Amino acid sequence: MKKIFLLAIFSFTISNLFANEIIKNEVLKNLRCLVCQGQTISDSNSEFAQIIKSVVDDKIKEGMTKKEIYKFLSEKYGDWILFNPPIKKNSYILWFLPYLLFILGGIFLYFMIKKRLMGK
Amino acid sequence: MKKKNLIITCIFFIFFFITMFLSLDKNKIYSTRDYVGQQLADVDLEYFNKNSIFNTKKISNYNFTLINFWASWCGPCRKEHKNLMALSENKNLKIIGINFRDKQNNAKEFLKEMGNPFFILTKDTDGKKSVNFGVYGIPETILVNQDLQILKKYIGPLSLKDVREINKIVKK
Numbered sequence: 001m002k003k004i005f006l007l008a009i010f011s012f013t014i015s016n017l018f019a020n021e022i023i024k025n026e027v028l029k030n031l032r033c034l035v036c037q038g039q040t041i042s043d044s045n046s047e048f049a050q051i052i053k054s055v056v057d058d059k060i061k062e063g064m065t066k067k068e069i070y071k072f073l074s075e076k077y078g079d080w081i082l083f084n085p086p087i088k089k090n091s092y093i094l095w096f097l098p099y100l101l102f103i104l105g106g107i108f109l110y111f112m113i114k115k116r117l118m119g120k
Numbered sequence: 121m122k123k124k125n126l127i128i129t130c131i132f133f134i135f136f137f138i139t140m141f142l143s144l145d146k147n148k149i150y151s152t153r154d155y156v157g158q159q160l161a162d163v164d165l166e167y168f169n170k171n172s173i174f175n176t177k178k179i180s181n182y183n184f185t186l187i188n189f190w191a192s193w194c195g196p197c198r199k200e201h202k203n204l205m206a207l208s209e210n211k212n213l214k215i216i217g218i219n220f221r222d223k224q225n226n227a228k229e230f231l232k233e234m235g236n237p238f239f240i241l242t243k244d245t246d247g248k249k250s251v252n253f254g255v256y257g258i259p260e261t262i263l264v265n266q267d268l269q270i271l272k273k274y275i276g277p278l279s280l281k282d283v284r285e286i287n288k289i290v291k292k
């Protein structure tokens with residue numbers, strides 16, 4: 001009985017550690033290294049990246065969710081630190097302009113083709 | 121029809137060049153835009169010389185506070201130090217130093233050689249506390265008012281222009 005109990009605790013701890021490691025890797029891959037443009041925090045070995053890695057590790061151990069960690073870091077460094085920034089009022093144009101241009105382009109093409117076909 | 125296509129192409133290129141031109145001026149790497157105006161984080165910092173804690177809430181006891189992140193190994197910190205010494209003479213302003221990832225003896229030597237402008241001196245030995253202040257690297261300096269609102273953040277060494285600006289804000 002004692003052995004089963006110990007085994008259960010051991011497997012729970014191990015699975016918890018793995019889960020935390022997976023979350024940590026996901027978070028670090030979505031963070032931009034601000035002092036070495038073009039790299040993620042996960043890929044960078046800069047001093048800044050090392051500190052952020054350590055802070056993310058602490059936050060996960062404290063029980064913070066991914067969203068909470070992203071919020072904490074974007075409050076300190078702005079949304080630029082996130083590779084996948086949240087949709088906000090002031091970024092509506094940035095998010096929806098490509099779709100709008102795509103639709104407008106489609107409409108433009110439709111009328112162009114229609115006009116040509118009518119001409120023939 | 122040809123004229124119409126030419127106009128559309130011209131509008132497209134004008135739009136393209138204006139967008140590119142405006143983007144040239146934007147420094148996305150070190151932006152303080154999101155940080156300025158926020159409330160200062162509630163952080164426990166270790167005093168440099170004693171085994172006790174300084175909480176950032178205590179900053180509300182002073183009219184204006186300048187929080188400076190520095191280290192003895194940092195060249196630009198050496199460059200800005202005379203400006204910090206000048207600012208330390210302003211009676212309406214308290215300077216809190218956060219010694220960043222430094223060796224205690226080296227930091228002491230630095231202050232002995234260059235002077236100590238800090239009203240309170242704390243340390244962040246692993247650099248993790250500094251993330252609460254949005255620090256990218258050092259030197260960095262944050263100006264805070266009595267309500268713990270962040271008024272300004274300076275990335276890089278403080279220049280004479282920055283000193284004039286800080287003195288102007290603090291005099292108000």
